[in-house]
Amino acid sequence: MIPSFAGFGLGLRKPHYAEFLEHRVSVDFLEVISENFMVDGGRPRQILRDIRARYPVALHGVSMSIGSADGLDAAYLTRLRNLIDEIEPLFVSDHLSWTRIEGFNSHDLLPLPYTEESLAMVCTNVDRAQDVLGRAMLIENPSTYLEFAPADMSEWTFLGRLCERTGCGLLLDVNNVFVSATNHGFDPRAYLDGVPHEHVRQIHLAGHSRGEQLLVDTHDQPVALTVWELFAHIWPQLGPVATMIERDDNIPPLAELLAELAAARRAAAGDMPVAA
Amino acid sequence: MTLLSMQRDMRAWLVHEDEAAAARMGARAHAGFGVYQNNYRAQLVACLESSFPRTRAWTGDEAFLNAAALHIDRVPPSSWTLDAYPHDFPTTLSALYPDDPEIEEIAQIELALEQMFVAADGTIVTVDDLQDIDWDRASLRIAHTIELVDLRTNAFALWSAIAAGDQPPTVEHRKVSDIILVWRQDGQCRIRTIDQTEFQALRALRAGTRFGDLCSDAAILFGQERGTALVGQWLGKWLADGLIAAID
Structure with missing residues (x-):
């Protein structure tokens, strides 16, 4: 089992580098996008070293493509392993999705059909990644905008079986559950109750936007009240987890994110945020 | 349909907006195809805008966006890192503006600086x-x-x-x-x-x-x-x- 870490953190984004480096900001950990630091050298890597000297760090990837039917990119895994060896992160995570096939890389988290064939392929890929990385990973549930007709199981069942077969853990993105549930018409509480709670090590809380017909996981808004309600529902069912606010666009001043993180701490203690 | 053939069809949809490939995937909620298509192209446009701000200032927004759209059609991304995607953009600019070589060259300067930023x-x-x-x-x-x-x-x-x-x-x-x-x-x-x-x-x-x-x-x-x-x-x-x- 992957060791637990109980705490409240933020995603580290460029506009806030200086504040995190110059002050002791009251977060328990920071999460960074792995690919931004899987570079040969220069300032980005040095900034991450300096951040790591001050805060625990989780590595969160977007390009491993664990759902690729043609396997994983060996060069990618080697670079990630090098970064892991240097940073010694709390967790290493990526998404239940695919981005790459036969030399094409979409740079978008694309959906998988939840079939036995997909499960076998994802298990093979996760096993290989964990072998190369020398540690177990966390896999995050994605936001999806398509469902495939030949599905053999629900997403939460798929994730549960993946954890059982590979020993990986879960990064549970509560906003993604809400977005997918709204887009596909399932009950988000059934999803949250159905994921294997004992494997959850990290939680993402984020905002979304309403598109013409679907909710879109834009990470450019504060956490929605409905997502806070789902967080309050799942939190008491979990063991110690690392909980964080994930904001990727329309990034506000750090103080606003810290206020949102304080709301997460209060929600975990049973004091729910209310609509503004 | 196998996972591999589904992923090839999704690639055909993203790169060529191949409607037949989208139909073969048997997906429900067809509005979702538009979301993925939009995410794919918007991310690549944002990558080029971020890498070439001075080229964009020189050409103007409309010409830059046209060049970016042409480049996305011409060069689908292949690397795991978006840092690699801008590499071929000066070549696209050169083909698009053969009589204005300064456009490609401003882009070459920006590319050299960006590559240097993360060099070993x-x-x-x-x-x-x-x-x-x-x-x-x-x-x-x-x-x-x-x-x-x-x-x-x-x-x-x-x-x-x-x-x-x-x-x-x-x-x-x-x-x-x-x-x-x-x-x-x-x-x-x-x-x-x-x-x-x-x-x-x-x-x-x-x-x-x-x-x-x-x-x-x-x-x-x-x-x-x-x-x-x-x-x-x-x-x-x-x-x-x-x-x-x-x-x-």
Whole structure:
């Protein structure tokens, strides 16, 4: 089992580098996008070293493509392993999705059909990644905008079986559950109750936007009240987890994110945020 | 349908908006295809806008977006890192604007700076390291963190003016190329023009020419006294700029 870490953190984004480096900001950990630091050298890597000297760090990837039917990119895994060896992160995570096939890389988290064939392929890929990385990973549930007709199981069942077969853990993105549930018409509480709670090590809380017909996981808004309600529902069912606010666009001043993180701490203690 | 064939169809949808491929995937909620198509293209446009702000300022927004759209159609991304996606954009600009070579060259300058920002770290020789060196036999290894860009126009002056928020000069075409040197020192990307002789000297050192042979060549070209002084000046600048990785 992957060791637990109980705490409240933020995603580290460029506009806030200086504040995190110059002050002791009251977060328990920071999460960074792995690919931004899987570079040969220069300032980005040095900034991450300096951040790591001050805060625990989780590595969160977007390009491993664990759902690729043609396997994983060996060069990618080697670079990630090098970064892991240097940073010694709390967790290493990526998404239940695919981005790459036969030399094409979409740079978008694309959906998988939840079939036995997909499960076998994802298990093979996760096993290989964990072998190369020398540690177990966390896999995050994605936001999806398509469902495939030949599905053999629900997403939460798929994730549960993946954890059982590979020993990986879960990064549970509560906003993604809400977005997918709204887009596909399932009950988000059934999803949250159905994921294997004992494997959850990290939680993402984020905002979304309403598109013409679907909710879109834009990470450019504060956490929605409905997502806070789902967080309050799942939190008491979990063991110690690392909980964080994930904001990727329309990034506000750090103080606003810290206020949102304080709301997460209060929600975990049973004091729910209310609509503004 | 196998997972592999589904993923090939999704690629065909994203790259070519292939409706038949989308239909084969048997997906419910067809509005979702539009979300993925939009995410794919918007992410690549944002990547190019972020990498080439001064090229965009020079061409104007509409022309830049047209070039980006053409590039996305022409060059689907292949690397795991978005950092690699801008590499071929100057080639697309060159094909799109054959009579305006300064556009491609401004983009080349921006690309060189961006690549330098994350180039591999390495050792740097300083003046304090210059002891007991047999200069006739020494080979100077140039740092990885330098890039030489050959310009047929006054693109560097245009780039500099855009960067400073000044009125750019009119475009000029050079009979003899401008060469700019881009490098990283103390974590900062730096840029300056160099003349053809310094360019040739740096190229020769990169190709393995020994320092003594460089001095001999300079003496033949410029005379003993001037040649030696010139190479001495270059060496002083290269050391001050942190361009020498090692002396073997």
